[in-house]
Amino acid sequence: MFEGIANGLKSALSVLGRGGKLTESNIRDGLAQVRKALLEADVHYDVATSFIKRCTEQALGDAVMKSLRPDQQIIGIVHQQLVELMGPTDHSLHLRKDTLGKIMMCGLQGSGKTTTCGKLAKMLKEQGKKPMLVAADLQRPAAIEQLKIIGQQLGVPVYSEAPAGTTPLKVCANGLIAAQKAGVDVIIFDTAGRLHVDQDLMKELEQIDRKVQPDQILLVCDAMTGQDAVNSAKAFNEALELDGVILTKLDGDTRGGAAISVKEVTGVPIKFIGIGEQLDKLEPFHPDRMAGRILGMGDIVTLFEKAAEQMDEAEVLRQQEKMAAGKFTLEDFRDQMKMIRKMGSLKDLMKMIPGLGGLLASNPDVDADGDMGRIEAVINSMTPYERNHPDKIDRSRRHRIARGAGTDPADVNRILKDFHQMSGMAQKMSGLGAMDRMKAVRDLAQGGMSNPGGGLRMPKERSKRGPADERLAEEKRKKARKDAKKQKKRNR
Amino acid sequence: MGFFDKLKQGLQRTKQLLLTDVRDIFRSGEILDEAKLEQFEGRLIRTDMGVAASALIVGELRTKYLGRTLVLDELWGTVKETVRGLLKGTDGTEWNPEQPLSPLKFAANKPTVILVTGVNGTGKTTSIAKLAKLLTTSGLKVMLAAGDTFRAAAVEQLTMWSSRLGCEIVTKPSGTDPASVAFSGCEEALKSGVDVLIIDTAGRLHNQANLMKELEKIRRVIDKKIPGAPHECLLVIDATTGQNGLNQAQHFGEAAHCTGIVLAKLDGTAKGGVTVAIRQQMGIPVKYVGVGEQIDDLELFNPEQFVDALFDESK
Numbered sequence: 001m002f003e004g005i006a007n008g009l010k011s012a013l014s015v016l017g018r019g020g021k022l023t024e025s026n027i028r029d030g031l032a033q034v035r036k037a038l039l040e041a042d043v044h045y046d047v048a049t050s051f052i053k054r055c056t057e058q059a060l061g062d063a064v065m066k067s068l069r070p071d072q073q074i075i076g077i078v079h080q081q082l083v084e085l086m087g088p089t090d091h092s093l094h095l096r097k098d099t100l101g102k103i104m105m106c107g108l109q110g111s112g113k114t115t116t117c118g119k120l121a122k123m124l125k126e127q128g129k130k131p132m133l134v135a136a137d138l139q140r141p142a143a144i145e146q147l148k149i150i151g152q153q154l155g156v157p158v159y160s161e162a163p164a165g166t167t168p169l170k171v172c173a174n175g176l177i178a179a180q181k182a183g184v185d186v187i188i189f190d191t192a193g194r195l196h197v198d199q200d201l202m203k204e205l206e207q208i209d210r211k212v213q214p215d216q217i218l219l220v221c222d223a224m225t226g227q228d229a230v231n232s233a234k235a236f237n238e239a240l241e242l243d244g245v246i247l248t249k250l251d252g253d254t255r256g257g258a259a260i261s262v263k264e265v266t267g268v269p270i271k272f273i274g275i276g277e278q279l280d281k282l283e284p285f286h287p288d289r290m291a292g293r294i295l296g297m298g299d300i301v302t303l304f305e306k307a308a309e310q311m312d313e314a315e316v317l318r319q320q321e322k323m324a325a326g327k328f329t330l331e332d333f334r335d336q337m338k339m340i341r342k343m344g345s346l347k348d349l350m351k352m353i354p355g356l357g358g359l360l361a362s363n364p365d366v367d368a369d370g371d372m373g374r375i376e377a378v379i380n381s382m383t384p385y386e387r388n389h390p391d392k393i394d395r396s397r398r399h400r401i402a403r404g405a406g407t408d409p410a411d412v413n414r415i416l417k418d419f420h421q422m423s424g425m426a427q428k429m430s431g432l433g434a435m436d437r438m439k440a441v442r443d444l445a446q447g448g449m450s451n452p453g454g455g456l457r458m459p460k461e462r463s464k465r466g467p468a469d470e471r472l473a474e475e476k477r478k479k480a481r482k483d484a485k486k487q488k489k490r491n492r
Numbered sequence: 493m494g495f496f497d498k499l500k501q502g503l504q505r506t507k508q509l510l511l512t513d514v515r516d517i518f519r520s521g522e523i524l525d526e527a528k529l530e531q532f533e534g535r536l537i538r539t540d541m542g543v544a545a546s547a548l549i550v551g552e553l554r555t556k557y558l559g560r561t562l563v564l565d566e567l568w569g570t571v572k573e574t575v576r577g578l579l580k581g582t583d584g585t586e587w588n589p590e591q592p593l594s595p596l597k598f599a600a601n602k603p604t605v606i607l608v609t610g611v612n613g614t615g616k617t618t619s620i621a622k623l624a625k626l627l628t629t630s631g632l633k634v635m636l637a638a639g640d641t642f643r644a645a646a647v648e649q650l651t652m653w654s655s656r657l658g659c660e661i662v663t664k665p666s667g668t669d670p671a672s673v674a675f676s677g678c679e680e681a682l683k684s685g686v687d688v689l690i691i692d693t694a695g696r697l698h699n700q701a702n703l704m705k706e707l708e709k710i711r712r713v714i715d716k717k718i719p720g721a722p723h724e725c726l727l728v729i730d731a732t733t734g735q736n737g738l739n740q741a742q743h744f745g746e747a748a749h750c751t752g753i754v755l756a757k758l759d760g761t762a763k764g765g766v767t768v769a770i771r772q773q774m775g776i777p778v779k780y781v782g783v784g785e786q787i788d789d790l791e792l793f794n795p796e797q798f799v800d801a802l803f804d805e806s807k
Contacts, residue, residue, distance in 0.1 A: 039543050042734030045534045109757060109785075110613030110730060139785070140618075142649035149644035195760040222613065226540035226734020228762035249612060252697040254736040277612070277642070 027059050027074070034078055041255035041294045044230045047264045055081050075295070082291035085260055090244070090269040091284040093216050095129075100179060101186040102212055106205055106240065107220035108232055109193030112248035114143060116220050116274055117190045118150035119282035124186050125156060132184040134175035135160040136168040136208070137192040147190055154279065157182060168192065172208050189214065196235030209240055216243045218271070221262055223250045229258035230265050237266040247285065248274035255294050315339075328423045330387040334379045337372055374407060378415050381405040390416055520564045524557045539765030540734050545772050549574050572799050578772050579795040585752075585777040592792045593630055595752060595779040597723050603635070603681040603689045605714055605721035607674075609707060609748050610728035611740055612695030615756035617646065619728050619782055620690050621653035622790035623754075628657060632687040636661045637677030639670040639710065642694040650692055656787070660684065670694065670706065671713040678717035691722070698743035707747045726779065728754045731764035741770040752779035755793070759783045 031052050038048040058077050095101030103120065105113045114137065121131040133151050135158060137143035144160045151158035159175040172189055179187040189212065194201035209217065219233060219242050236242060245262055250273045259270060270285040319336060322328050379387060381404030386393055393401070393416060395409075402409040517531045518524070529550050536546035552574050557567055588594035598604045606623070610616045617640065624634045636654050638661060640646035647663050654661035662677045674691050681689040693710065696703035714721045727750040729737050744750050755764045758781045767778045778793040 036543055039537055040735050042540075042736070045537045049534070108732065108760070110615055112613055140649070141652035142645040145645035145648045146643070153644075195757070197760055222730070222732065224611070224730075224734060224736040225732045226737075226762070226766060227538045228540070228732045228760065229734075231761045232732070249697065251700075252611065252736065253699040253739055254734075258734065 024060060028056060030074055031056050031059065031078075034074075037295065038257060038260075041257035042224075042226045042229070042261075043257035043294070044227055044261040044264070047230070047261050051081065051085065051260075079288075079291050079295060082260070082294060083287045086263050086270065086287035086290055088269065089271075089285055089287060091271055093124075093271070094243070095186060095215060100176075100184070101129075101216075102176075102189070102214040103186065103216045103218060104189040104191065104209065104212065104214035105218055105220055106191050106236060107193060108195065108222070109140075111193065111220045111222045112274060113137075113193060113220045114146050114150070114190055115277065115279075116246055116248060116282070117147065117188050118154060118279045119274065120188055120272075121151075121156045122154050122279045123282055125154060129185040130183075131156055131186040131188060132175075132179045132182060133158045134172060134179075134187060134189045136171045136175070136189050138163040138166070138168055138171070139192040143190075143192070150279065157184065168204060169207050169211060172212050176212050196232045196239075202235070202239045206239055217241065218243065219245045219262075219266075219268075221245055221247055221258060223247045223256040223258055223273075224252060224254045225258040227261075229261045233262040234265045237268070242266055242268045244268055244271040246270075246272045246274065246282075251275040251281070256290060257294055259290055260294065330379050330382065330390055330419060331384070333419060333422070334376060334387075337376060341369075341372060374405070374411070375415055377405040378402075378407060378412055390419065518562050518564060518567060520562055522562050524553070524560060524562050524567075526558070529554055529558070536765075539763040539768075540737075541763075541765035542735055542738070542769035545578060545765075545769045548578070548772070575768065576795055576799045578768050579778070579798065581771055581775060581777055583775060583777070585779075587779075587792055587794050589792065589794055589797075592626055595777070595792070597751065599718075599720065599723045603678075603686050603718070604723050605678065605681070605718055606688060606690045606724045606726060607693065607711065607714065607722040607748065608690060608726050608728060608754075609693050609744055609750070610695060611697055611730075612643075614695065614728045614730040614733075615782060616640075616695060616728045617649050617653070617692060618785075619726075619754045619756055619780075619790065620650065620692055621657065622782065622787055623726075623780070624653070624657055624659055624690060625787050626790055627688050628659060633685075634659045634688045634690060635677070635681050635684065635686040637673055637680075637689060637691040638663045639673045639677075639692045640694040641666050641668045641670055641673060646692075646694065660686065671710045674710045675713050675717055678714055678721070682718070698740050698747075704743060704747040707744075711748055724752060725750045726752050726754050727776065728756055729764070729767065729770075730762075731755055731758045732760065732762040733764075733766055735766060735769070737766035738769055738773060741774045741776055745774055745776060750776050752777055754778075754780045754782065754790075756782035759789075 034055070035048055035052045038051070039045065043051070055074075055078050058081070059074050093101070093103065095103075105117055107113050117133055121133055124131045133147055133156060135144040135147040137147075144163065148158050148160065150156075159171075159178045161171050161174065168191060175189070176187065189208070191205060191208065192201075194205070196202065217240050219236050221229065221233065225232075233242075233245070245266065245268060247256065247259055247262075247270055250256060263270060270287075270290075272282050273285050273290075275281045275283055315335070319328070319332050322332060378401060381401045382393075386397060386401070393412075398409045398412050402412050405412070517528050517535075522528075532553070533546050533550045536549060537543065541549075549571060552570060553567065556570060586594050596604075596606070608616050608620050608623075620636065624636060627634045634657075636650055636659060638647040638650045640650070641664060644666075647666060651661055651663060660680070662673065662680050664673045664676070670693060677689055677691055691710070691714070693707065694703075696707070698704065711722065711725075725748045727741060727744050727748075729740065733740070741750070741753070753767060753770065753776055755767055755778050758764055764781075770776055771778070781791050781793050781798075783789050783791055
């Protein structure tokens with residue numbers, strides 16, 4: 001967690017606040033926290049250690065010493081070093097334009113080769129190429145069927161032979177001939193998963209490599225792999241001279257430290273990442289985003305991209321104008337909520353906003369998605385007239401709406417109140433710049449997490465009759481007195 | 493080849509790694525200092541054991557031996573003992589090498605239902621086939637239910653295994669609600685009076701809330717048809733998995749109430765050390781280990797031998 005590292009760094013550097021001095025030793029302490037986080041993200045031990053050494057050297061420069069926010073500065077260095085380590089990127093498959101392009105996939109069992117073959121084929125097809133798949137996995141039962149089904153879904157030809165009486169080598173050679181005959185542009189060989197310590201099977205890969213001479217050999221690597229990623233990547237690279245790596249299953253919550261390890265030992269670029277089971281879930285790899293993920297920082301860029309994908313620009317503009325003019329209605333509110341929900345679970349979205357990820361971890365009970373659903377139900381239970389004139393909703397209407405939405409009239413009231421606040425805020429926010437807006441969102445999130453319906457931070461309403469729990473209040477006062485005494489002693 | 497040999501073979505690299513370390517890092521007669529401990533911690537972390545478990549072992553060594561003259565055997569004994577203690581846990585799970593089925597909980601009335609879950613590509617289907625083989629060789633009648641209706645050709649894969657093993661299988665067309673497959677599986681199992689019903693599920697990432705809810709639903713449906721079932725819920729974890737294994741165990745544990753782990757693909761260089769951390773933090777024990785691609789390559793987990801093979805110095 002970025003929050004985790006940041007907190008670790010802060011406590012290591014907290015002496016500064018009390019007139020302490022930033023020294024080599026507390027920089028080292030801070031970076032030790034970073035190292036721990038890297039290890040927990042499955043970065044290989046040696047890689048993490050040498051990486052921290054480099055960061056320490058850079059952090060010891062005077063730029064950090066003089067900086068106002070040394071913790072931020074150090075994280076900046078770590079982030080930048082991570083990006084450098086995982087870059088530079090190369091998203092091209094370097095396929096020849098004139099002749100048949102050949103891609104060979106390899107990897108351990110269950111890393112996602114067959115699915116990734118399908119994703120690559122889909123991507124190439126969308127680029128206007130004519131791909132063909134070759135099912136050279138004769139080992140796993142039904143692997144050929146799996147590739148055939150994928151081929152069918154994509155409308156891509158699949159070359160296969162009955163597994164009895166043939167070898168993967170023969171299948172690949174025959175597949176190549178078939179591809180030349182069929183006049184396709186790219187051929188993708190799906191080989192069986194194998195362990196890198198299995199000498200015979202590794203030799204088989206080398207034979208296929210020699211026979212078909214692929215332009216690109218891609219290693220498919222499970223992002224959840226731990227320390228062993230180094231061993232397998234190294235072995236595959238030694239046997240085959242890899243051209244690139246595809247990291248799969250990044251839609252999980254793994255931090256993906258394996259990415260660093262693999263890049264470090266093989267030196268070949270990570271080209272793509274797999275982020276879902278559907279065949280369109282293949283994306284180019286971006287080291288900066290990955291660095292943020294490993295450190296547990298938010299991924300605001302992806303969030304923006306996701307938003308741009310889902311949101312209708314004209315619609316957004318129309319709503320913004322409405323907001324600015326103060327004519328934002330419940331109907332618009334609902335439409336906006338629908339758009340947000342299309343982007344995925346709120347929880348996932350919030351993780352991408354820097355600063356909100358940690359908040360989420362500290363409030364695991366908040367069911368933002370459920371709340372959104374309830375709000376939508378309430379708005380749906382209103383008549384169009386009510387949606388446009390929320391102030392016209394009286395007691396009787398409120399009761400009817402609550403019945404329709406299956407909630408309490410009090411809930412309806414709360415939502416109306418929240419909406420009122422929000423539309424006021426929206427009007428204010430539309431006058432702000434992008435950065436201020438971000439800040440407002442963060443303030444909102446920090447104060448109003450418990451009522452995701454909206455509302456800026458509100459002062460807590462105190463009961464006039466005093467606190468409900470006298471004893472607790474008394475204890476609190478006692479503790480405050482004690483703390484003050486301690487502080488005095490320390491200051492002496 | 494027995495469990496011990498296979499495991500040894502699989503763990504050869506680990507052992508060598510750790511052994512060279514012993515000689516490199518600790519030499520009898522030297523004084524144990526912080527630098528040596530730190531080096532050793534690094535080696536432990538490389539087994540994917542995680543920072544917490546490694547720190548625990550190193551902490552044990554620190555309190556016992558720091559600043560003292562090293563006696564290699566004594567130190568080794570402590571390391572082994574600590575790991576063994578972590579793996580064995582306190583819930584009384586039994587691994588009786590004489591009875592390969594000893595860690596499994598069987599129902600009083602037939603059938604015993606075993607639900608198998610895990611993230612994508614860990615080897616669930618293969619592990620199910622191996623488990624079915626193990627159960628049939630023990631003289632039990634097994635039925636399979638192909639609950640992975642999502643991945644292309646997953647049903648075919650399990651069907652192929654069932655015909656090879658000669659056990660019954662319940663399938664539905666791809667795209668069917670997996671809970672309905674589980675339900676018919678239970679119905680069929682009750683009807684035909686098999687001893688054990690093993691239900692496959694589609695691989696799912698543990699952070700996908702809807703899919704985890706689906707898993708809860710499968711569990712509920714099974715429990716409705718056969719009260720008290722599933723009696724065992726096994727989580728298949730890939731031995732190459734790193735610290736994410738902890739998250740997997742936590743989320744699957746919550747959704748499916750996992751009672752045990754099948755540690756697959758232990759025949760590579762990966763050590764599956766994350767299971768130590770899982771046992772330490774989540775309390776879910778490893779019950780079986782997969783040590784090869786053949787149908788017989790599922791072995792009863794044995795903490796004693798696991799640790800011994802890991803740290804065996806004889807070879």
